[in-house]
Amino acid sequence: MESTQATNHVSYLQHKPHKIGILNWILSTDHKRIGLLYLYSIMVFFIVAAFLGLLMRIEKFAPGETIMDAQTYNGVFTVHGIIMIFIIVIPGLAAVFGNFFLPILIGAKDVAFPKLNLFSWYIYIAGAILALISQFASGGAPDTGWTFYVPYSADSSTNVIWALTAAFILGFSSILTGLNFIVTIHRLRAPGMSWFRMPLFPWSIYATSWIQVLATPIVGITLLMVIAERTLNIGFFDPALGGDPILFQHLFWIYSHPAVYIMILPAMGVVTEIFPTFSQKPIFGYSAIALSSVAIAAVGYFVWGHHMFTTGISYWSRWFFSFLTFIVAVPSAIKVFNWISTMYGGSIDLKPPLLWAIGFIFLFMIGGLTGLVLGALATNVHVHDTTFVVAHFHYIIFGGMGFAFFAGLHYWFPKMFGKMYNIKLANISFIITFIGFNVLYFPLFIIGLQGMPRRYFDYFPEYQYGHVISTIGAFILIIGIFIMLFNFFRGARKGEIAPANPWKGVTLDWQIESPPTLLNFDEIPVITEKPYTFKKEEEA
Amino acid sequence: MFSGASNFVEGVDTAFAFIFGVSAFFIIAITAFMIYTVIRFKRSKVKNPKQFRGSVTLELIWTIIPTILVLMMFYYGYMGFAPMRNVPDDVMEVEAIGRMWEWEFVYENGKSSKDLVIPVNRPVKLNLKAEDVNHSLFIPAFRVKEDVVPGYDNYMWFTPYYIGDYEILCTEYCGMLHSAMTADAKVLDSAEFEQWYADLSQQKEEEKPEGFEITKSNGCFACHSRDGSKLVGPSFKGLYGSENVVITDGEERTITADEDYLKTSIINPNQDVVKGYNPGLMQSYEGVISDEDIDKIVEYLKTEK
Numbered sequence: 001m002e003s004t005q006a007t008n009h010v011s012y013l014q015h016k017p018h019k020i021g022i023l024n025w026i027l028s029t030d031h032k033r034i035g036l037l038y039l040y041s042i043m044v045f046f047i048v049a050a051f052l053g054l055l056m057r058i059e060k061f062a063p064g065e066t067i068m069d070a071q072t073y074n075g076v077f078t079v080h081g082i083i084m085i086f087i088i089v090i091p092g093l094a095a096v097f098g099n100f101f102l103p104i105l106i107g108a109k110d111v112a113f114p115k116l117n118l119f120s121w122y123i124y125i126a127g128a129i130l131a132l133i134s135q136f137a138s139g140g141a142p143d144t145g146w147t148f149y150v151p152y153s154a155d156s157s158t159n160v161i162w163a164l165t166a167a168f169i170l171g172f173s174s175i176l177t178g179l180n181f182i183v184t185i186h187r188l189r190a191p192g193m194s195w196f197r198m199p200l201f202p203w204s205i206y207a208t209s210w211i212q213v214l215a216t217p218i219v220g221i222t223l224l225m226v227i228a229e230r231t232l233n234i235g236f237f238d239p240a241l242g243g244d245p246i247l248f249q250h251l252f253w254i255y256s257h258p259a260v261y262i263m264i265l266p267a268m269g270v271v272t273e274i275f276p277t278f279s280q281k282p283i284f285g286y287s288a289i290a291l292s293s294v295a296i297a298a299v300g301y302f303v304w305g306h307h308m309f310t311t312g313i314s315y316w317s318r319w320f321f322s323f324l325t326f327i328v329a330v331p332s333a334i335k336v337f338n339w340i341s342t343m344y345g346g347s348i349d350l351k352p353p354l355l356w357a358i359g360f361i362f363l364f365m366i367g368g369l370t371g372l373v374l375g376a377l378a379t380n381v382h383v384h385d386t387t388f389v390v391a392h393f394h395y396i397i398f399g400g401m402g403f404a405f406f407a408g409l410h411y412w413f414p415k416m417f418g419k420m421y422n423i424k425l426a427n428i429s430f431i432i433t434f435i436g437f438n439v440l441y442f443p444l445f446i447i448g449l450q451g452m453p454r455r456y457f458d459y460f461p462e463y464q465y466g467h468v469i470s471t472i473g474a475f476i477l478i479i480g481i482f483i484m485l486f487n488f489f490r491g492a493r494k495g496e497i498a499p500a501n502p503w504k505g506v507t508l509d510w511q512i513e514s515p516p517t518l519l520n521f522d523e524i525p526v527i528t529e530k531p532y533t534f535k536k537e538e539e540a
Numbered sequence: 541m542f543s544g545a546s547n548f549v550e551g552v553d554t555a556f557a558f559i560f561g562v563s564a565f566f567i568i569a570i571t572a573f574m575i576y577t578v579i580r581f582k583r584s585k586v587k588n589p590k591q592f593r594g595s596v597t598l599e600l601i602w603t604i605i606p607t608i609l610v611l612m613m614f615y616y617g618y619m620g621f622a623p624m625r626n627v628p629d630d631v632m633e634v635e636a637i638g639r640m641w642e643w644e645f646v647y648e649n650g651k652s653s654k655d656l657v658i659p660v661n662r663p664v665k666l667n668l669k670a671e672d673v674n675h676s677l678f679i680p681a682f683r684v685k686e687d688v689v690p691g692y693d694n695y696m697w698f699t700p701y702y703i704g705d706y707e708i709l710c711t712e713y714c715g716m717l718h719s720a721m722t723a724d725a726k727v728l729d730s731a732e733f734e735q736w737y738a739d740l741s742q743q744k745e746e747e748k749p750e751g752f753e754i755t756k757s758n759g760c761f762a763c764h765s766r767d768g769s770k771l772v773g774p775s776f777k778g779l780y781g782s783e784n785v786v787i788t789d790g791e792e793r794t795i796t797a798d799e800d801y802l803k804t805s806i807i808n809p810n811q812d813v814v815k816g817y818n819p820g821l822m823q824s825y826e827g828v829i830s831d832e833d834i835d836k837i838v839e840y841l842k843t844e845k
Contacts, residue, residue, distance in 0.1 A: 152673040157823040239691035285594040312694035326610040337602040347586040369563035376617025385711040451680025453711040456719035
């Protein structure tokens with residue numbers, strides 16, 4: 001079947017209307033090519049930011065100055081945070097897999113506004129370049145942390161304005177992409193695909209997009225206000241000018257807490273696609289998973305105060321935000337139980353995508369449950385702003401979102417490139433990455449509980465054992481990631497030709513050619529049944 | 541197991557124990573179940589999996605049980621926290637001042653100290669004042685932490701239970717030497733404390749020129765030492781009248797630190813940077829400190845020999 005299709009059709013990668021190679025990328029409005037543009041940009045920035053993270057770990061190998069001075073260290077953790085958060089994980093899964101697979105999964109030829117889609121990528125690149133300039137321009141790398149807390153960010157003489165402008169511009173990219181996806185899901189679903197016949201990855205993108213559209217403007221305005229404060233001396237936040245420093249934190253977290261869900265919801269969506277395929281069994285609790293995404297997006301707006309339990313906000317708001325934080329934990333737990341029940345009783349093929357997805361569940365559980373420690377008032381007071389928090393959000397963002405991203409790459413790689421990576425090498429890279437990850441971040445829980453604060457250039461000798469183990473973990477992790485990237489590059493260049501449906505998936509992405517043709521479908525499919533319906537007996 | 545260095549340790553650590561206990565149970569149980577499932581339902585063993593799609597009973601069970609558990613966690617967290625906001629009447633009040641990058645503790649009798657010296661078994665309330673940016677006062681052994689925010693009257697209280705020295709750390713990022721912003725909480729027995737408290741001999745500092753107070757309140761000493769040691773910027777000690785190599789527009793030249801040079805350095809700090817120090821770290825104080833006050837600072841600097 002595959003061979004006849006290949007002779008009759010031209011894949012999106014072979015479709016080259018322009019003579020100059022690069023123009024086929026930077027002028028293409030094809031959602032698949034734009035997805036890859038995001039993938040490559042994110043990969044480059046990820047390597048840069050991961051390297052900065054490694055430098056931080058090397059610096060912390062011993063107390064005092066090891067390889068850099070305090071000012072440099074503060075710049076490095078700030079730029080590591082800005083790149084990782086604003087350039088990698090916020091666009092992350094939604095921009096790469098959302099662009100590539102959302103239209104395919106709902107049976108559409110492209111997103112609703114293809115030109116706007118390409119424009120979003122240009123805005124993204126402009127913001128990303130500004131962020132890089134902020135690191136190297138003459139005033140010195142911004143040293144405020146990615147959170148830009150005022151008054152320090154109003155006082156610091158480093159390139160804070162560059163970094164603020166970068167984050168402001170990146171926000172537009174996020175808003176426009178969200179808007180595009182919402183319209184796409186509303187208007188372009190294939191005939192017969194009612195809301196509850198839609199696969200669950202589009203559901204998670206839908207919930208994410210609403211957060212992007214509704215929450216991002218708040219941070220945009222807030223960052224503009226800091227710029228106005230610095231350039232025009234308007235006292236919004238700086239008490240020296242009559243402003244309120246806590247107001248900044250409220251505005252910042254009203255966006256930045258929902259932003260955590262912008263990161264994690266698409267990740268949940270990706271693993272939700274993986275479990276049924278590798279168990280050959282419908283997803284367990286379809287509506288529970290779909291609605292819990294929406295519940296997380298909705299309740300997630302009202303928990304920002306848990307970042308501020310020690311700032312002096314009122315007694316009542318402290319317990320109120322703590323209470324809601326616990327409520328928002330429940331939908332995530334529901335998802336975990338449903339994923340595991342999907343595997344139970346299935347026909348399980350432990351291929352790399354499933355391995356990464358199971359790794360995701362394990363790390364996400366640790367990240368989520370330690371989040372409860374941070375949600376409870378008494379324990380939050382002790383561990384707030386310690387390395388416990390650093391470990392917690394790396395388990396969620398890297399262990400959760402990052403591992404789901406890698407799971408998705410291993411899952412859809414044959415579809416995206418029409419080639420296959422080496423399965424054995426993929427398993428090896430997973431094991432090394434998984435071990436390195438835990439060795440790197442788990443000790444930070446322990447020393448955080450002992451009282452090791454975050455963003456500390458220097459530390460007392462009693463914390464050194466934890467930092468040493470953690471630094472060793474960083475090296476293991478980086479080796480694992482490089483093996484994985486090497487495997488992908490080799491696979492894309494000279495891997496075996498992948499069949500159209502290597503994992504026996506039943507969603508629409510596996511019903512078309514690998515790689516897909518320019519318009520994905522010859523004929524728009526008509527949907528007649530629920531998603532994840534596996535037909536009996538297709539013995540090879 | 542839960543008695544500790546302050547009155548809050550028991551409540552906080554009970555909350556920790558409950559949350560960690562429940563979490564550990566779920567992590568182990570779910571991981572074990574996943575491993576069992578992957579082995580038991582391997583593709584080689586199961587050819588035709590059953591195609592069930594869900595169970596309302598199960599969904600209800602794993603919605604309700606986690607909800608009850610997290611509400612219990614909320615309860616323990618709340619119970620451990622509530623007393624932290626409930627200050628008893630007979631507390632000893634101490635003003636805790638955070639500035640880049642040091643702590644200062646000022647007592648009711650005017651005594652000032654770099655370390656927090658307190659008597660054992662007596663409740664202490666710290667009134668938190670920030671002089672520049674956000675800080676946060678954290679004493680891990682006492683399980684207390686509260687941000688020190690300019691313009692806000694934040695506070696914390698606790699009763700230390702044991703004599704000893706405990707770390708005080710700054711946990712809200714406050715710039716270059718954030719990690720050096722530490723102090724000790726020294727818990728003494730009552731008699732020893734009273735003796736320390738009554739001794740004001742260290743406090744009688746010689747009369748300081750007005751410019752000293754202006755310099756101090758603008759936080760200049762955070763980067764410019766008074767004892768000749770090299771911090772972010774050159775030390776004030778012996779600065780006036782000294783000869784220095786500075787870099788102006790990339791060119792090295794030698795200048796004498798006279799009145800003009802000192803004023804220029806306050807208003808336009810990156811114009812002539814002393815060799816060996818980084819430009820861009822000091823902001824201009826033009827419009828921040830009045831010309832009159834700048835003159836007073838320069839007068840004061842002449843006295844730092």
